[in-house]
Amino acid sequence: MQTAPIVTDSRLIYPDIDYGVTRDLTDGENTHSYDAHEYDVVIVGGGIVGNVAACALGQAGFKVAIVEAEAQSMASDRGQAYSVNLLSVKVFEELGLWQRIRPQVETYRSVQLSDGDYGKVVKFLPQDLGRETIGYVAEHRVLLEALEYGLNALPNVDRICPATVTETVKKGDRTIVKLAQTSSQNSAQTLSTKLVIAADGSRSALRQAANISxxxxxxxxxxxxxxxxxxxxxxxxxxxxxxxxxxFAILPLPNGLCRIVWTAPRAVADGMLMLKPDQFMTELRSRYGDHMGKLTLVGKPSVFPVRLLHSTRYVKPGLALIGDAAHCCHPVGGQGINLGIRDAAALVNVMQNALTRDEDFASLSVLKQYERWRMWENLFVLGLTDTLTRVFSNKIWPIVMIRRLSLWILQDISPIRSLVLRHMQGLTGKAPQIVVQYPKV
Ligand SMILES: Cc1cc2nc3c(=O)[nH]c(=O)nc-3n(C[C@H](O)[C@H](O)[C@H](O)COP(=O)(O)OP(=O)(O)OC[C@H]3O[C@@H](n4cnc5c(N)ncnc54)[C@H](O)[C@@H]3O)c2cc1C
Structure with missing residues (x-):
């Protein structure tokens, strides 16, 4: 433990209830002293992406703190489910967590793509990849619990939860991170670190505080x-x-359950939430079809806003953005969480390589390697999901013709189908590799 020096450049961040607002309250408050716990890396945000980064860094031997605002039960009760692509599976395998996750997820035997009432259906099959499967569907809770299990086995990782970051202060090559509330089990109030990783979601308060547009x-x-x-x-x-x-997507889950991800104009979506369950199901059935027989609603439906967002920079001295803090895309194609997992693995990969070359893992030149690696790949996927949404939510006749022609090409020319599938499964581009020092869990 060390007493940090007096600082002169301070910034206060007060997240509102959804962590979307930051206020700079530095005037007249620029002198503080701290009694800080030392870490190599502090990760802000314990969603899936932040936890993947914490697990990978912890297994690589870094001393890590991960700060999460929501109490554990709230975070795992989020009721979300994701398509998990084959690259994300590889990351979970390298972390030694896949065997824990695998029995609780469902496999895709086929993904079928269609355009309204048009008869042509594109069927993506495992043989298009020469593999046994073309991806999985996992509930948020399943991934989060496995990652938390992995973190608990790492003595060099501290999970600080529930707690929010209220202040970060850059001082030389370190950053002082101050927390608003800490649980009674963990007395750390102030952390000192070489690198802050912002995994705090699309409304990232850290990104805003760093003035990254x-x-x-x-x-x-x-x-x-x-x-x-x-x-x-x-x-x-x-x-x-x-x-x-x-x-409109239907994803298969274990125990015969299905998850629907239904994109509709905002007013329609809001209106759907106001309906009684039987009225909701009547509306749903017209989209779902009758091929699976009677449908029963489990739990309550919810509505999420859909946005495209991209940060102009992913790194600054002592700071790196990953996951939705750096970018988010339309849910079509189920790419969001997979891009974030790939960011986390790529950043850890770059930091590990720097250590093997005796370089400072938190230097801007090292962090820039991560930015160069991930930014264009992410922009490509953001562009692709945006184009898909605009082209397919469209009744202009020439565009309808082009997309129907695309479906013919996809279904009838298998090398093109397999190329598209390889891309969606994260099997193109540079694959990150996590080098584990600590035994896998
Ligand atoms: C309807 C919908 C369907 C989707 N379906 C899919 C899919 O099928 N496949 C897919 O890959 N993706 C999907 N996505 C996208 C996916 O949900 C996101 O990309 C993913 O959740 C981002 O993860 P993250 O960890 O980066 O951010 P988040 O999940 O937003 O996590 C951020 C965490 O940071 C914490 N936090 C925030 N501020 C602070 C602070 N100041 N201090 C401490 N903690 C803080 C929050 O509590 C939260 O736990 C979907 C998205 C939507 C909206």
């Missing part, structure tokens, strides 16, 4: 999500149907 837009659509228990088995088939209102 973003570009993007809110879509005219929102996303309705719900769990459905169909009468007949889903046969491990995922459906993505493009409707003029927006894409």
């Amino acid at each position: 973003t570009f993007g837009w809110q879509y005219w659509q929102s996303c309705i999500v719900a769990f459905i228990q169909p009468e007949h088995p889903h046969n491990q088939i995922a459906y993505e149907r493009f409707q003029p209102d927006g894409p």
Whole structure:
């Protein structure tokens, strides 16, 4: 433990309830002294992406603190489910967590893509990749619990939860991170670190405090999500149907459950939430079809805003953004969490390589390698999901013709189908490799 020096450049961050607002209260408050706990890395945000980074850094031997604002039960009760692509599976395998996750997730035997009432259906199959599967669907809770299990086995990682970061102060090559509330089990109030990793989601307070600008837009659509228990088995088939209102996806989950991700104009989506369950199900059935028999709603549906956002920089001295803090995209194609997991693995990979070359893992030149690696790959996927949404939520005749021609090409020319699938599964581009020092859990 050390007493940090007097600092002169301070910044206060007060997250509001959804951590979307920061206020700079530095005037007249620029002198503090701290009694700080020392870490190599402090990660702010214990969602899936922050936890992947913490696990990988911890296993590589870094001393890490991960700070999460939500109490554990709230975080794992989020009721979200994701398509997990094959690159993310590789990352979980390298962390030694996949065998824990695998029994609780569902495999895709086929992904079927269609355009409204148009008869042509593109079927992506495992043989397109020469593998046994083309991805998985996992609940947020399952991934989070496995990662927390992994973190608990690492003596060099401290989880500080629930707590929020209220102040970060850059001092030389270190950053002082001050926390608002800490749980009774953990007395750390102030942390000192070489590198802060912001994994605090799309409204990242750390990104705003660092004055990193973003570009993007809110879509005219929102996303309705719900769990459905169909009468007949889903046969491990995922459906993505493009409707003029927006894409409608059915994802297979364990125990015969299905997850719907239904994109609709914002007013329609908000209206759907106001409906009684039987009225909601009547509306849903018209999109879902009757191929799985009677449908039962499990739990309550919820609505998420849909936006595209990209940070103009991913790094600054002593700071790196990962996951939704750096970028977020339309949920079509289920890419969001996978991009974030790839960011986390790439950043850890770059930091480990720097250590083997005896370089400072937190130097701007090292962090820039991460930025160069990930920014263009992320921008490509953001562009692709945006194009898909605009082209398929469209009734202009020439565009309808082009997209139907694309479906023919995809279904009938298997090398193109397999190239698209390889891309969606994260099997193109540079794959990060995590080098583990500590035994896998
Ligand atoms: C409807 C919908 C469906 C989706 N479906 C898919 C899918 O099928 N597949 C897919 O890959 N992606 C999907 N996504 C995208 C995916 O949900 C996000 O990309 C992913 O959740 C981002 O993870 P993250 O860890 O970066 O951020 P988050 O999940 O937002 O986590 C950020 C964490 O930081 C914490 N935090 C925030 N501020 C602070 C602070 N100041 N101090 C401490 N902690 C803080 C928060 O409590 C939170 O736990 C979907 C998104 C939507 C909206």
